[in-house]
Amino acid sequence: MLAARVIPCLDVFEGRVVKGTNFVNLRDAGDPVEVARRYEAEGADELVFLDITASHEERAIILDVVRRTAEQVFMPLTVGGGVRTVDDVRALLSAGCDKVSINSAACTDPDFVRRAADRFGSQCIVVNIDPKRIVKDGKEVWEVHINGGRKPTGLMAVEWAQEIERLGAGEIVLTCMDADGTRDGYDIEITSAVSQAVSIPVVASGGAGSPQHLVDAIRDGNADAALAASIFHFGQFTIAETKQAMREAGIAVRL
Amino acid sequence: MITIVDYQMGNLRSVQKAIERVGGEARISSDPREIATAEKLVLPGVGAFGDAMTELRRRDLVTAIADFVATERPFLGICLGLQLLFERGFEHGEHEGLGILGGDVVRFELPRTMKVPHMGWNTITKTTQGPILDEIADGSHFYFVHSYFVRPTDPSIVAMTCDYGGSFCAAVRRGNLMATQFHPEKSQADGLKLLAAFNKIAATTEGSIQ
Numbered sequence: 001m002l003a004a005r006v007i008p009c010l011d012v013f014e015g016r017v018v019k020g021t022n023f024v025n026l027r028d029a030g031d032p033v034e035v036a037r038r039y040e041a042e043g044a045d046e047l048v049f050l051d052i053t054a055s056h057e058e059r060a061i062i063l064d065v066v067r068r069t070a071e072q073v074f075m076p077l078t079v080g081g082g083v084r085t086v087d088d089v090r091a092l093l094s095a096g097c098d099k100v101s102i103n104s105a106a107c108t109d110p111d112f113v114r115r116a117a118d119r120f121g122s123q124c125i126v127v128n129i130d131p132k133r134i135v136k137d138g139k140e141v142w143e144v145h146i147n148g149g150r151k152p153t154g155l156m157a158v159e160w161a162q163e164i165e166r167l168g169a170g171e172i173v174l175t176c177m178d179a180d181g182t183r184d185g186y187d188i189e190i191t192s193a194v195s196q197a198v199s200i201p202v203v204a205s206g207g208a209g210s211p212q213h214l215v216d217a218i219r220d221g222n223a224d225a226a227l228a229a230s231i232f233h234f235g236q237f238t239i240a241e242t243k244q245a246m247r248e249a250g251i252a253v254r255l
Numbered sequence: 256m257i258t259i260v261d262y263q264m265g266n267l268r269s270v271q272k273a274i275e276r277v278g279g280e281a282r283i284s285s286d287p288r289e290i291a292t293a294e295k296l297v298l299p300g301v302g303a304f305g306d307a308m309t310e311l312r313r314r315d316l317v318t319a320i321a322d323f324v325a326t327e328r329p330f331l332g333i334c335l336g337l338q339l340l341f342e343r344g345f346e347h348g349e350h351e352g353l354g355i356l357g358g359d360v361v362r363f364e365l366p367r368t369m370k371v372p373h374m375g376w377n378t379i380t381k382t383t384q385g386p387i388l389d390e391i392a393d394g395s396h397f398y399f400v401h402s403y404f405v406r407p408t409d410p411s412i413v414a415m416t417c418d419y420g421g422s423f424c425a426a427v428r429r430g431n432l433m434a435t436q437f438h439p440e441k442s443q444a445d446g447l448k449l450l451a452a453f454n455k456i457a458a459t460t461e462g463s464i465q
Binding site: 200 | 266268269272273276301302303367368369370371372373374375376377378396398400401402418419440441442443446447
């Protein structure tokens, strides 16, 4: 039976894993390769590196991190953050990552998703969707935002997810901005609506504070995988404990 | 020495690194002579079937791979490298494959609630035994990412099955040829076990799978 995936996400800044909130008070949390190895030993199903290095000139650093990680860690590796061109995708894939995650560029240039999927295959093109609950004309809508939730795009989450699928993306990472960083749980309503509207896998992201939240995302949110950062980084829960809780809740996991 | 076929479809480096991790030596090559005369061959690959065949033809590798397989030396196909062995693929139209094995490569036709690509860790069931297969426990998890699967004409070559909205062929074996739909190089300990077993097979008849 296909297992629900548990995916730790590592923020990488200038070649180091960092912990912090909204790019403020960043604390060094170690060498990405070491952290990746630890998560592999704990039973992570995949890894996501989010490159939060601001400048484009520093792209070489993340490529080196990917190269070093791919030499030692034998599970799927996704990199997101600042992916804007087919050359960016090519460089990341040849450095050893398996999937590339596109965020802002998908909104500003949707055809980029199609070009990347045509060239490298849908299986390695992931699109990030960051919706926020907004009231427009007295009605709540789920509007997609870019630039870390600062910039509205006018796109609605469900329709945008369907468009992303049509353009050839192989997977969606859905980070609900209202829940992100709260540790109060994923936004189950939006996650479920998006997941049921598309036939490609959806990864729930934003808001995980306990193993129960991952259970909710898979069982009630119909997500295929759950991504989490802080609950693992701060040593609050291990990946193995989280998966055990999921298994006890009747979810198929790889233990 | 294991030779990994380079035809610009997918991440050869992860396959090479995984082989090195289990103590093997691997070189990446797109030279038809090196491939036809390799000791052991790995055909990896991700991407579209038609594009892959175009790339193999462009590099004169179709005959080289067929020549290699005809000698019964150890061969491992991975993901698209399994699918290409068959006669026909139906990804974006009908495309002729290498035709080394009889059968088609078809898309999952599943209820809308089941996602395609089939992506993630799934369990396998072994349907035959042999030196590589014996190293792998029934029910092991392997990492899959694919929208198409193989339908061999000869059911006796199916070595492992997997269930995703019904049983499909997860691995084939015929003599010294083995190929998997999943990615052993991305399947942590069990994947490395499979690659270690492949690496161990001597390129002689006494070390042959059958």
